[in-house]
Each structure stands twice: as structure tokens, then as C-alpha cells.
Amino acid sequence: MPLLLGDILFQDFEIPDRITGLGGRQALTKHRLIGGKRSVNAMGPDDSDPAWSGRFQGGDAIGRARLIDAMRLAGQAVTLSFGSVLMSVVIEEFTYDYEREWQVLYNIRCYVVNVIIPAVDQSLAALITGDLASLALSVSSFVAAVR
Numbered sequence: 001m002p003l004l005l006g007d008i009l010f011q012d013f014e015i016p017d018r019i020t021g022l023g024g025r026q027a028l029t030k031h032r033l034i035g036g037k038r039s040v041n042a043m044g045p046d047d048s049d050p051a052w053s054g055r056f057q058g059g060d061a062i063g064r065a066r067l068i069d070a071m072r073l074a075g076q077a078v079t080l081s082f083g084s085v086l087m088s089v090v091i092e093e094f095t096y097d098y099e100r101e102w103q104v105l106y107n108i109r110c111y112v113v114n115v116i117i118p119a120v121d122q123s124l125a126a127l128i129t130g131d132l133a134s135l136a137l138s139v140s141s142f143v144a145a146v147r
Contacts, residue, residue: 005091005108006071006078008064016052019082021109024048047112049092050080056096056104065096065104077113088114 003010003019010016027043056064071078072091080089089110096106 002082004079004081005068005089005110008067008071010054013055013057014064016054019050019052021048021050022085024112045115047087047115049109049111050087050089051107051109053105053107056106058102061102061104062098065106068094068106068108069096080110086116087112088116 003015024045024047027046029041029043031039031041033039056062068091072094075090077088077090080087089112091108092111093109094106096104098104
């Protein structure tokens with residue numbers, strides 16, 4: 001799974017086994033009314049903070065850790081991309097443990113600014129729509145035959 005954060009492409013041991021904190025909540029305004037009735041207003045998504053850990057290893061391990069820390073210090077939104085996930089994030093927390101000049105363990109947590117949902121391939125959408133139409137016709141024919 002390629003992992004890209006800003007201009008940094010994570011490689012080898014740098015790539016985490018898992019990235020946690022995907023998904024999120026729905027921001028709600030809740031009102032409890034007289035008589036036990038409730039009113040809810042959906043305010044929009046409240047994305048969770050993706051986080052992961054890994055290891056920088058090799059001659060440039062400490063340099064790569066410092067590059068990520070510089071992005072954290074800048075506080076600017078950067079692109080986070082892995083698998084089919086693409087989002088704009090700010091590095092909220094980055095810590096690293098210096099073991100040796102060539103081995104640095106790290107932990108990172110990002111704050112999601114925006115989730116970028118790629119456009120659906122139109123040919124795939126057309127296939128799905130066609131399959132659904134065919135299924136509906138088959139179900140209608142089956143129901144008519146059973147009656």
C-alpha cells in the first residue's frame with residue numbers, strides 16, 4: 001500500500017501495518033422537548049483523526065523524521081493518500097523515538113480538513129445501473145409468474 005503524506009512517500013518499514021481512526025461521526029444538535037419528544041439536526045460529518053506508527057530506517061532516518069516534523073511545525077494542510085483514500089490533513093501530532101542514527105520509530109496523527117472522494121468511473125456506474133435494471137425486471141417477471 002503506497003502511503004503519501006505531502007511530498008513524503010513512505011517506503012519499506014515506514015509503511016504502517018494499519019492506519020486507525022478512519023470514518024467518523026455525524027455532528028448532531030440534539031433537543032429534548034417537553035413531553036419527552038426529541039428533535040435532531042444533522043450538522044454534517046465530523047471525521048475521525050487517522051493515525052499510524054512505523055519506523056524510519058537507513059542512512060536518512062533522522063532526516064526523514066525531521067521532514068515530517070517540519071510539516072507539523074508549519075501547520076499547513078497537506079495531502080494524505082493511501083489505497084483509494086485521499087484527504088487533506090494537518091499533522092496534529094508527530095513524535096519520534098531516536099534509537100540510532102539509522103533507526104527512528106515514529107507515531108503520527110492527522111486532523112482531517114477534507115475527505116476527497118474520487119469520481120466514480122462512469123463505465124462502472126453504467127454497469128451497476130444496468131445490472132440493477134435487469135434485476136428489477138427479473139424480480140417483476142418472477143412475481144408476475146408466481147401470481
